[in-house]
Amino acid sequence: MHTGRSARVTLAPAPAGHGIRFAVRCPRTGARADDVPAGTAAWVASRMSTALDIGQxxxxxxIEHLMAGLAASRIDNAAITVEGTEIPILDGSASRWCALIDEAGRVPQARPRQALRIRAxxxxxxxxxxxxxEPGDGFxxxxxxxxxPGFGVLRWSGPIDPGTFRAAIAPSRSFGNASLIWRTALKTRLARxxxxxxxxxxLWARSFDSQTVCGAGLVPASPRPEHRREIGLETxxxxHPRDREPLLRGARPGRVAILLGGRVLGGARFPDEPVRHKILDLVGDLGLAGRPILGRIVxxxxxxxLTFAFLTxxxxxxxxxxxVPLAPAGTGRGESGTT
Structure with a gap:
């Protein structure tokens, strides 16, 4: 998506308690980073993506789409090898990752799963x-x-389980807003x-005109100031990234959904596809907690x-x-690794 370079990713089984960990090799330099855990400790700021610090x-x-596929598939343990410095974007969604995980299969492991349950x-x-x-049953x-710009309010709510994620969330694609290009042009010296x-x-105001695509009467989710916590200075x-890094060099139709004037060029997979992709990214980023979350996320x-700040x-x-111990879901109780 951002570097425009090819990469190869291999998912392999891992023992109970291993977690999701990455081994990374840069084909250009030969530099290696082994056993990098997918967690907030290794999180490093990156523009328009979630990234891990692999040293030097x-x-x-x-990593967010792959992490979302693993989390929604209830995979707790996997050893992931990456040849490259970016996880491939594929078609901009998580559907292909889910399909490959399903094809590989899951193996129940002996150690009981644990979850992070929200109490307050x-x-x-x-x-x-x-x-x-907020406290709640399930996730x-x-x-x-x-x-x-052009979409008004988009909102989606519901439970996230393997079936719902695959049908309603995983197909939604990363999106780029063409209106931002127009607004940037209006700021240039030539435009002035x-x-x-x-x-x-x-013209600037028109770029924000509301053309809501998923029905009238929607309002954004409401904050609750009484539950607000300060974000620490260290967090x-x-x-925010302070380095210069490649951005959107691999973004093009077929890999992202292009938004323009309240529409998705070439057609949307869902009327509210952009907010569903927000949920996809959120599920992947929350996977950095290292455990499933039991509760309601608003x-x-x-x-x-912001998700990094929330978890931290x-x-x-x-x-x-x-x-808390996580109750069995379907067949067997235990953590899962890919095969």
Whole structure:
């Protein structure tokens, strides 16, 4: 997606207690990083993606779709080898990852699974949105976005289990907003020279016109200020990248959904596809908790950085959560590794 370079990813079985870990080799330099855990400790800020620090100033980028497929497939243990520095984007969704995991199969393991159960509401705010966890049975989400020019308010809520994820969330694609290109052009020196100020203001306003695609009457999910927690200075310092890195060099039709004026060029897979992809990314990023979450997640305009801040600050408030044995789901009780 961002580097525009090819990569090879291999998922292999791992013993109970191993977790999701990456071994990375850069084909260009031969540099290696072994046994990098998928967790908030290794999280490193990256533009428009979730990345892990693999040492020597290098990153493994765009892990969120693969992590979402693993989490939704209830895979707790896997050894992942990457030849490259970015997980392939494929068609911009998680459907192919889910299909490959299903083809490989799952093996129940002897160690009982554990989950992070939310005991008390916990919310962080930032970057024009918020993210809140509330006590609840199972894992459910209520996610909205109201900052996509031309789309108005998009909102999706419901439980996230393997079947629902594959049918309703996994096919949704990463998206790029063509309106942002137009708005950037209006800021240029040439636009200021050629267009009167009043015209530029009108064109700017039109880029935000609401053309809601999934029905009238929707409102964004509501924050709860009484449950808001501050984001620590150390966490804030880790939220935003300070280095220059490749961006969107591999983005093109067939790999991302292009949004323009309240529409998806070439057709949408769902009327509210952008917010469903927000949920896909959220599921993948929450996988960095290292355990399934039991509770209700409510968010408006979540981002990768905000989810990182949420998980990091949540871990600092153990009064809001507890680790509990996870009841069996379907056949057998235990963690799972890929085969």
């Amino acid at each position: 100033g290098r990153k493994l980028r765009t 509401p916990f919310q962080v705010d930032g970057m024009h949105g918020f993210l809140r966890a 459910t989400v209520d996610v909205s976005t109201d900052r996509l 020279a050629l267009l009167p100020g009043g015209m530029r203001d009108r 804030q310092a880790r939220m 968010a408006n305009c979540p981002t990768h950085a 600050e949540l871990m600092r408030h153990p009064e809001c959560w507890e680790i």
